Amino acid sequence: MKAKLFVLIALAALLAVGSHFISDMGSKPKPELNLSRTRTTANGSFVVSIEPEILEIKLGELHAWIVTVKTPDGAPVADAGFEIAGGMPDHNHGLPTSPQVTENLGEGRYRLEGVKFSMTGWWELSFDITSGETRDGVTFNMVL
Amino acid sequence: MRRSCLSLPALLLIAAAGLSGCGGDDFSEADKATIASLSLAALPPAPAAPSNRYAEDAAAAAFGATLFFEQRMSRDGDVSCATCHLVDRQFQDDLPRAKAVGTTNRRTMPLAGAAWSPWQFWDGRRDSLWAQALTPLEDPMEHAGTRAGYAHVVADSFADRYARIFGPLPDLSAVPARAGPRGTPDEVAAWEAMDSRQRQEIDRVFANLGKALGAFVRSIEPVETRFDRFAAALSARKRPEGDAVLTPDEIAGLKLFLGKGDCATCHNGPRFTDDGFHNTGIPVVPGLPEDLGRQMGVLQAAADPFNCMGAFSDAGADDCGELRFRVAEGPQLLRAYKTPSLRGAAMRPPYMHSGQFATLEEVVDHYARAPSAPSGETELHPITLSERERRQLIAFLGTLSE
Numbered sequence: 002m003k004a005k006l007f008v009l010i011a012l013a014a015l016l017a018v019g020s021h022f023i024s025d026m027g028s029k030p031k032p033e034l035n036l037s038r039t040r041t042t043a044n045g046s047f048v049v050s051i052e053p054e055i056l057e058i059k060l061g062e063l064h065a066w067i068v069t070v071k072t073p074d075g076a077p078v079a080d081a082g083f084e085i086a087g088g089m090p091d092h093n094h095g096l097p098t099s100p101q102v103t104e105n106l107g108e109g110r111y112r113l114e115g116v117k118f119s120m121t122g123w124w125e126l127s128f129d130i131t132s133g134e135t136r137d138g139v140t141f142n143m144v145l
Numbered sequence: 146m147r148r149s150c151l152s153l154p155a156l157l158l159i160a161a162a163g164l165s166g167c168g169g170d171d172f173s174e175a176d177k178a179t180i181a182s183l184s185l186a187a188l189p190p191a192p193a194a195p196s197n198r199y200a201e202d203a204a205a206a207a208f209g210a211t212l213f214f215e216q217r218m219s220r221d222g223d224v225s226c227a228t229c230h231l232v233d234r235q236f237q238d239d240l241p242r243a244k245a246v247g248t249t250n251r252r253t254m255p256l257a258g259a260a261w262s263p264w265q266f267w268d269g270r271r272d273s274l275w276a277q278a279l280t281p282l283e284d285p286m287e288h289a290g291t292r293a294g295y296a297h298v299v300a301d302s303f304a305d306r307y308a309r310i311f312g313p314l315p316d317l318s319a320v321p322a323r324a325g326p327r328g329t330p331d332e333v334a335a336w337e338a339m340d341s342r343q344r345q346e347i348d349r350v351f352a353n354l355g356k357a358l359g360a361f362v363r364s365i366e367p368v369e370t371r372f373d374r375f376a377a378a379l380s381a382r383k384r385p386e387g388d389a390v391l392t393p394d395e396i397a398g399l400k401l402f403l404g405k406g407d408c409a410t411c412h413n414g415p416r417f418t419d420d421g422f423h424n425t426g427i428p429v430v431p432g433l434p435e436d437l438g439r440q441m442g443v444l445q446a447a448a449d450p451f452n453c454m455g456a457f458s459d460a461g462a463d464d465c466g467e468l469r470f471r472v473a474e475g476p477q478l479l480r481a482y483k484t485p486s487l488r489g490a491a492m493r494p495p496y497m498h499s500g501q502f503a504t505l506e507e508v509v510d511h512y513a514r515a516p517s518a519p520s521g522e523t524e525l526h527p528i529t530l531s532e533r534e535r536r537q538l539i540a541f542l543g544t545l546s547e
Binding site: 059060061063092093094095096097098099100101114115117119120121 | 179182189410411413414419420421423466467469470471472473475477524
């Protein structure tokens with residue numbers, strides 16, 4: 002009898018905790034999202050790293066990122082061309098700005114300016130990268 | 146078996162903690178963080194206005210206030226900015242479409258917090274408060290005046306005030322009484338007959354009038370409401386008191402706003418706007434000319450001689466990021482309009498860019514039904530809201546007005 006009561010209390014506790022967690026889930030990152038800031042492009046041509054130039058990303062504020070492009074064996078890609086896209090897959094809208102690579106900093110590093118995130122949640126930032134005859138793409142996930 | 150026995154007390158503790166949270170409110174920690182982010186306490190100072198070096202100049206703002214109420218700043222001397230931006234009505238006019246010299250195609254926007262927005266007008270066709278202020282002055286349906294005419298008004302009545310802020314006015318003895326590039330055919334002809342130096346001098350005066358008006362409008366800030374007082378109590382983990390106590394319907398409406406209603410997707414941050422442009426399938430008003438929304442607005446902003454990168458801007462080359470990195474094209478711009486702030490919205494029907502909806506009930510009904518857009522694609526998805534839930538959502542919006 003005692004054991005049964007314990008089981009019931011435990012079940013109630015689990016339900017209470019569970020429902021609390023579920024109500025929190027809506028605005029939290031999807032667990033399966035890869036949030037790595039270094040990723041290999043879809044066909045393995047480049048290894049791309051991104052890093053914001055500012056310490057804290059604030060909603061609605063324009064800011065820049067440094068994009069580093071290397072070959073899989075670690076050699077910097079000095080002549081990369083970029084097409085940038087992105088948006089919020091959950092909300093069916095693109096980026097609020099058109100970020101552009103404005104400067105080649107050398108050693109495979111580039112400055113990406115004009116990035117802005119207008120709300121919290123899951124954002125994608127995609128790079129279509131061309132170097133010589135090679136063209137390959139990668140998408141980064143970000144959760145704000 | 147042993148493991149489950151050991152974990153039981155811990156589970157009970159967690160459950161007790163979870164239940165105690167339901168006493169005063171039962172918002173999740175994520176919702177509490179979102180509520181704090183919507184509070185006026187989270188509003189940062191207005192962003193710098195690099196294209197207007199007078200943006201923080203008190204004398205310029207005071208001069209701008211004078212100009213704002215000055216009816217001589219119009220073709221017939223009977224329209225001022227305050228004709229449509231009524232000071233005791235949140236600087237708007239309660240009309241579906243603004244009425245001045247004529248009737249415009251758009252709803253007058255309120256002004257509180259406009260300084261935080263990178264783009265002005267429903268379609269963002271200007272990129273600063275000062276560039277915005279110049280536009281109605283020459284619109285034939287609004288003030289319908291000319292920039293040469295305005296320079297003469299300033300010379301006749303405000304020459305000293307102008308000179309103390311901007312330096313002396315140019316010699317206007319050879320400048321026609323009415324001349325401007327957006328006027329009547331006669332006024333345009335008079336403008337084109339002026340030499341380029343004269344035109345540039347008048348443009349400079351005109352830009353400075355905009356900068357004074359921009360400095361004044363910058364000083365109009367959103368005010369604290371019941372929602373902010375509620376949010377402050379929630380953040381401080383105190384029980385709300387007095388009018389900070391929200392009714393059960395208002396609380397339920399807030400939860401719908403954050404959750405099922407999906408409102409905070411665009412109406413986010415302390416001004417309840419993402420400053421973005423969205424096609425939400427707002428219907429066409431019969432009889433009005435085709436309205437392309439942001440698709441046209443972004444072209445106009447880029448072509449505006451008074452924009453951040455123009456000759457009369459005080460900004461450096463790197464200061465105009467919003468303009469440089471604007472989304473210039475794409476299907477999502479068609480019939481996309483700026484997300485308006487919801488602060489004070491409950492007290493200022495009608496709604497939408499051309500006053501399409503008379504009541505908040507109509508607005509909520511539209512956003513729940515999510516009909517297809519007249520052109521382009523709506524970003525909305527249908528949601529099911531009961532009559533009660535609609536009432537609760539509207540009750541919550543009321544807490545942003547008092």
